[in-house]
Amino acid sequence: MNDQSTRCFTAGNTVSEKEAYTVRGVFDEHGRYVWRTLRHLGVAEAEIPDVCQEVFLTVHRKLSGFEGRSSLRTWLYGICIRVAADHRRRAYVRHERATAEPVADAGERTGHEPDSRVEQRRAVQALLESLDPEKREVVVLYEVEGFSMKEVAEIVGCPLQTAYSRLHAARELMLAALKRESEES
Amino acid sequence: MTDFKDPPRLADSATGDARLGALFRSAREDLATDQELAQVAARLGPVLGPVPAAPAAGKLALLAKVGSGVLLVGLGVWGVRHQRAHVPAAAVSAAKAPVIAAPPPTAATPEVSAPTPESAPAELSPAPSSRTAPSSHTPSSARAASPVRDEAAILERARAQLASNPAQALALTAEHVKLFPHGVLSQEREVIAIAALRRLGRTAEAERRAEAFDRSYPHSAHQHTVDAEPAK
Numbered sequence: 473m474n475d476q477s478t479r480c481f482t483a484g485n486t487v488s489e490k491e492a493y494t495v496r497g498v499f500d501e502h503g504r505y506v507w508r509t510l511r512h513l514g515v516a517e518a519e520i521p522d523v524c525q526e527v528f529l530t531v532h533r534k535l536s537g538f539e540g541r542s543s544l545r546t547w548l549y550g551i552c553i554r555v556a557a558d559h560r561r562r563a564y565v566r567h568e569r570a571t572a573e574p575v576a577d578a579g580e581r582t583g584h585e586p587d588s589r590v591e592q593r594r595a596v597q598a599l600l601e602s603l604d605p606e607k608r609e610v611v612v613l614y615e616v617e618g619f620s621m622k623e624v625a626e627i628v629g630c631p632l633q634t635a636y637s638r639l640h641a642a643r644e645l646m647l648a649a650l651k652r653e654s655e656e657s
Numbered sequence: 658m659t660d661f662k663d664p665p666r667l668a669d670s671a672t673g674d675a676r677l678g679a680l681f682r683s684a685r686e687d688l689a690t691d692q693e694l695a696q697v698a699a700r701l702g703p704v705l706g707p708v709p710a711a712p713a714a715g716k717l718a719l720l721a722k723v724g725s726g727v728l729l730v731g732l733g734v735w736g737v738r739h740q741r742a743h744v745p746a747a748a749v750s751a752a753k754a755p756v757i758a759a760p761p762p763t764a765a766t767p768e769v770s771a772p773t774p775e776s777a778p779a780e781l782s783p784a785p786s787s788r789t790a791p792s793s794h795t796p797s798s799a800r801a802a803s804p805v806r807d808e809a810a811i812l813e814r815a816r817a818q819l820a821s822n823p824a825q826a827l828a829l830t831a832e833h834v835k836l837f838p839h840g841v842l843s844q845e846r847e848v849i850a851i852a853a854l855r856r857l858g859r860t861a862e863a864e865r866r867a868e869a870f871d872r873s874y875p876h877s878a879h880q881h882t883v884d885a886e887p888a889k
Binding site for chain 2: 503507592593595615618620639643
């Protein structure tokens with residue numbers, strides 16, 4: 473199953489030309505970062521394993537059709553964005569709390585985590601929650617994942633100028649949120 | 658990678674808001690743990706393909722190998738479960754993940770007197786959610802150094818025994834329960850245990866354990882897989 477369906481041959485930024493991509497290779501190299509992205513896109517901690525699995529199952533289905541027009545990483549994060557968005561919609565329809573209370577859930581401890589990490593995560597999630605999904609995606613991809621704005625625009629599927637506008641607006645909103653928090657405390 | 662016009666990132670900027678910068682620096686560091694990643698690897702199982710020979714993939718490779726067998730077994734287990742006449746509708750949740758085609762286990766039911774395994778827990782260990790990593794609950798401090806690897810090793814042995822010696826497979830899952838009552842691979846353990854019970858012809862126990870699984874993991878990806886497309 474895997475030899476045929478999980479390989480493609482293309483140039484990429486981490487794998488040399490004609491070297492085969494495999495789902496395993498993609499997972500081993502990017503899985504940790506995909507998890508982080510899903511977390512910051514508002515997927516509740518309890519749901520991340522399911523959604524992460526869904527991302528890589530999508531990779532499994534589509535990798536053979538990956539033509540290398542974009543980098544593998546850009547292609548992968550496009551899948552992340554779409555899967556996370558689908559998850560949010562489903563969660564909303566089911567009236568689940570997956571995204572309804574992301575701040576409390578996302579700040580939950582995962583194993584032996586120090587208090588400071590939990591607090592930081594909660595603060596980050598609260599900040600990102602102040603943004604609408606479109607701005608949030610741009611912020612996560614640019615500020616956390618380190619994509620260029622050109623790549624961000626490609627991943628989210630909007631004009632470059634629109635991506636810049638979203639980033640600028642998001643920064644303003646986040647600063648305002650922090651200011652409000654400071655005034656209230 | 659960065660285009661000329663791209664503004665400095667908040668985490669890197671010395672002139673921007675300090676708190677905002679600190680928050681995004683922490684966000685960058687908030688990666689999945691080995692345990693969290695291993696959990697996904699185990700679920701993906703056969704999708705990840707064969708275990709590479711190179712030891713670099715180490716832990717993940719081993720876990721994926723376990724997951725591969727577990728998922729194959731899981732489809733069979735759930736396929737059988739779907740044949741139960743009284744499967745409650747509530748237990749069938751909406752599928753989130755597409756099915757990975759895999760054959761059901763063969764219907765071998767050897768007359769083997771199994772060693773006494775852990776009986777089906779009324780409520781399975783509360784820990785095996787994605788948020789719970791092996792922790793101070795782990796009884797053996799010696800295992801704390803690489804609990805996931807140890808978990809995976811036991812379950813891999815259990816998986817390997819399932820077809821030829823389900824009694825031994827069941828005994829190994831019982832060992833896993835004792836050593837890792839809150840392990841991150843508890844769902845996978847239960848899938849193997851249920852399959853072993855079925856192969857031993859202990860259908861009532863298998864059903865009880867499966868129902869306990871339903872209660873404890875109502876959103877399990879193992880359920881999703883089977884619910885979406887029953888084993889062929």
